[in-house]
Each structure stands twice: as C-alpha cells, then as structure tokens.
Amino acid sequence: SQTIHQWPATLVQPVGSPLSLECTVEGTSNPNLYWYRQAAGRGLQLLFYSVGIGQISSEVPQNLSASRPQDRQFILSSKKLLLSDSGFYLCAWSYGRGGREQYFGPGTRLTVT
Amino acid sequence: SQKIEQNSEALNIQEGKTATLTCNYTNYSPAYLQWYRQDPGRGPVFLLLIRENEKEKRKERLKVTFDTTLKQSLFHITASQPADSATYLCAPDASGGSYIPTFGRGTSLIVHP
Numbered sequence: 001s002q003t004i005h006q007w008p009a010t011l012v013q014p015v016g017s018p019l020s021l022e023c024t025v026e027g028t029s030n031p032n033l034y035w036y037r038q039a040a041g042r043g044l045q046l047l048f049y050s051v052g053i054g055q056i057s058s059e060v061p062q063n064l065s066a067s068r069p070q071d072r073q074f075i076l077s078s079k080k081l082l083l084s085d086s087g088f089y090l091c092a093w094s095y096g097r098g099g100r101e102q103y104f105g106p107g108t109r110l111t112v113t
Numbered sequence: 114s115q116k117i118e119q120n121s122e123a124l125n126i127q128e129g130k131t132a133t134l135t136c137n138y139t140n141y142s143p144a145y146l147q148w149y150r151q152d153p154g155r156g157p158v159f160l161l162l163i164r165e166n167e168k169e170k171r172k173e174r175l176k177v178t179f180d181t182t183l184k185q186s187l188f189h190i191t192a193s194q195p196a197d198s199a200t201y202l203c204a205p206d207a208s209g210g211s212y213i214p215t216f217g218r219g220t221s222l223i224v225h226p
Contacts (some may be wrong), residue, residue: 034213044157044202044216090156098212100145104156 002027006091006105013112019064019078021108023091028070031093033074034102035066038088050074052070086112115141115208117214119201123221127191132216135186136203143205146179146186147214151200157216160201161188193224 003026013019025031035047046059048066056066063082067075074091093106126132136146149157163170163179163186163198170177176189186205190197200221204214204217 022168041218043218046213046215051212052118080117088154093157100147100206100214101162102147102149102214105157107154107156109154 002093002103004091004103004105006089006108008108009106010109011111013081013110015083015112016080019076019081019085019110021089021091021110023074023105024072026065026093028072028093030096032099033056033068033094034085034092035074035076035093036090036092037112038107040087044090048076064096066090073079079113085113115139117205117215117217119203119217119220121218121220125223126223128194128224128226132190132191132193132197132222132224134173134203134222136186136188136205137219138184138186138203138205139190140225141208142181142184143208144210145206145212145214146177148175148177148206149202149204149216151202151219152209153200157202159188161168193222195226197215198224200220 005024014041032051034049034112038044050056050068089108094102094103116139147162148160151157156176161177165181174191178187181210200219203217204220207213
C-alpha cells in the first residue's frame, strides 16, 4: 500500500530564516506530487505541482520554491520566511498520467514569528 | 474566473439523520468533481469522485450527485454518526481542462448524539 510522509510536523521559525519541508511517498512510482498551503479559516491553495523529477510548476508567485530531486521526494523551500508564510503545509500525491484523486500527508504546521 | 461556493456556516444535525452539504460552482464546467473529508489538524481524505455523465454515486452511507445544469453537487451522509463530524471539501477540476482539483473552503458538519 502507498504511504506519504511529511516532516517536521510542527515548526516555529523567525522571520528571515530559511525553510525546508520534506515529503516522501512510498509504494508507488512516477506519482504526481503537490504542495498546498492552508491558512487559518481558508481553503487549500495549490503552491506547486510536479509530474516528474526536476519538473516543477508554480501556481502562485511567492518567496517559496520547490524541488523534486528523486521520483518520490518533494521539497518545499524558502531562503527568507515572511510572516505571511505561516500556515498548514500539505503534501499530496496522485497517480501519474492524469490521476485526479489526491492522497494527502499529515501536514506541517509552520508558525513564522 | 471560476468560483466554488460551500456554505461557510456549520451544519448541525442529530445522530441518525441525513446530512446534506451543497457545493456550487460558477463560470466553468468541470468534467469531474471530488469530495474530501478533513479533520482538525489533519490532511484531507479522499471520499468520492463523480464524473459529469454520472448523475449519482454511492459509497456505503455516502451519496454524491452532480447536476451540470444547476452547476451544483450535493453530498449526503445517511444515518449520520458523531464520528462523521468533520469539514467536507468539494473539489471540482480546475478550469481549462486540468486534472488538478480546485478545493472549496469546506463546510463543517457537527453530528450531535
């Protein structure tokens, strides 16, 4: 069966500090991978998605970036965090070639102080 | 631009009754629509997917309808239980023929014993 891992579960970082969130998927090959952010009381905002190694599509301009160094690894980064980057970050995967159902990780709660 | 509307007010019902949640979308015609469940502090969990040529889909106590004329989907939980209390997210395909869903803000369901 497939599983998705995210870490850390919670993170408190000062403004201006760097960020690295990691997501890995097990039990499937060539998944589509996604990063979402969910601010308090808001909907899920798609940040990045990837259909393959090194292929990243950005949905929203921001100070965040994403990378996919391996087939089942997706990393969300920032060089300098802003207060507005606080939120609940979720990684998800779907089957490649147009799979619509998304399977989410447990999420990372990020607080920028 | 595309818009997805779910009732922002919580739905309170008694155990054993049928819960009905509404999702309306405007300015486009998605070919697929999904429903997810999200518990506090957790990632969403996929429940059901319905295609535009399917009027209704069922899974155990869950039923989803998709009315492309009204641009509306209804999500029903029959014989509701307190364990069904959660936020339910509607997620039609994004516009432009994308296979990636766009998530509504969700409706909170509270089932009272």
